[in-house]
Amino acid sequence: MMNTPQQVKNPTSSLKSRFITRFLGALTKINAEDPISSPSPTRIFQRYRRIKVASNKSMAYSVRSRRIWSRAMLSRFRSRRSAFSGRRSSVKTTNCTTINVTINENKTAKGGLDMQTDELRELVPGGEAMDVCNLLDETAHYIKCLTTQVQVMRKIVDFCHLSK
Amino acid sequence: MSSQRSTSSNKITDDELNGLILRLQTLLPQLDQSRHGRVSAAKVLNEICSYIRRLQNEVDGLSGRLSQCLDSMDLTGFDAEIVRDLLQQ
Numbered sequence: 093m094m095n096t097p098q099q100v101k102n103p104t105s106s107l108k109s110r111f112i113t114r115f116l117g118a119l120t121k122i123n124a125e126d127p128i129s130s131p132s133p134t135r136i137f138q139r140y141r142r143i144k145v146a147s148n149k150s151m152a153y154s155v156r157s158r159r160i161w162s163r164a165m166l167s168r169f170r171s172r173r174s175a176f177s178g179r180r181s182s183v184k185t186t187n188c189t190t191i192n193v194t195i196n197e198n199k200t201a202k203g204g205l206d207m208q209t210d211e212l213r214e215l216v217p218g219g220e221a222m223d224v225c226n227l228l229d230e231t232a233h234y235i236k237c238l239t240t241q242v243q244v245m246r247k248i249v250d251f252c253h254l255s256k
Numbered sequence: 257m258s259s260q261r262s263t264s265s266n267k268i269t270d271d272e273l274n275g276l277i278l279r280l281q282t283l284l285p286q287l288d289q290s291r292h293g294r295v296s297a298a299k300v301l302n303e304i305c306s307y308i309r310r311l312q313n314e315v316d317g318l319s320g321r322l323s324q325c326l327d328s329m330d331l332t333g334f335d336a337e338i339v340r341d342l343l344q345q
Contacts (some may be wrong), residue, residue, distance in 0.1 A: 123326050131324075140323035147315055208301035215308045225268050228276035231304060235283050238311040245318040247341070252325035 108240050110154035115244065118146035145169075147245060151237050161230045164218025273297070280304050 213219035
């Protein structure tokens with residue numbers, strides 16, 4: 093029986109601390125590379141994009157390759173960086189594909205669920221290649237990580253305003 | 257947390273599917289089980305998708321806010337304090 097995130101503190105807090113360390117490091121770097129004196133709208137926009145990437149990247153790196161979604165996200169970043177096409181590269185899915193053959197038989201029986209998972213597959217990184225089981229499992233973890241991201245970023249924004 | 261499910265066969269059982277859907281339901285504060293009991297899988301997935309979108313948009317919005325207030329603070333200065341405070345949650 094799964095514990096709610098509020099009860100299971102230990103695994104979440106070590107992930108959280110890894111994320112905090114990485115993200116703060118990235119923010120410090122972004123801050124250092126940008127001239128403070130001229131915050132033009134263009135620079136602010138560029139900074140916003142860098143911060144957003146830094147946030148998602150920091151979380152994906154903190155999860156490392158333990159999850160399908162984080163692997164998918166990391167390979168997406170890598171392929172972007174090497175200037176290949178920006179489409180999602182297919183993650184190692186050899187295990188999933190063999191299972192998929194059997195799962196599809198179940199899927200057609202649960203027609204409605206199939207349609208619903210289509211939308212979910214687009215939202216979860218690497219979702220399109222996952223079987224239903226993995227998709228639902230990965231979704232739960234992905235949501236927990238997103239909420240951690242939001243929680244930490246909110247606190248940093250609060251600190252920003254407090255220090256002014 | 258293991259992502260290995262059925263070891264005996266490759267087919268997902270209804271129970272396993274329901275278990276996974278139920279776990280997702282616990283992540284949704286608006287579909288609190290004590291008040292709503294069992295909700296249809298379709299509804300849970302629908303709410304989950306909205307929830308993910310909302311979270312992704314929040315990351316987006318917070319990135320925007322950080323981009324505006326970042327220049328006015330010295331991060332290296334109170335790094336350690338922030339980390340300690342954030343970890344205390």
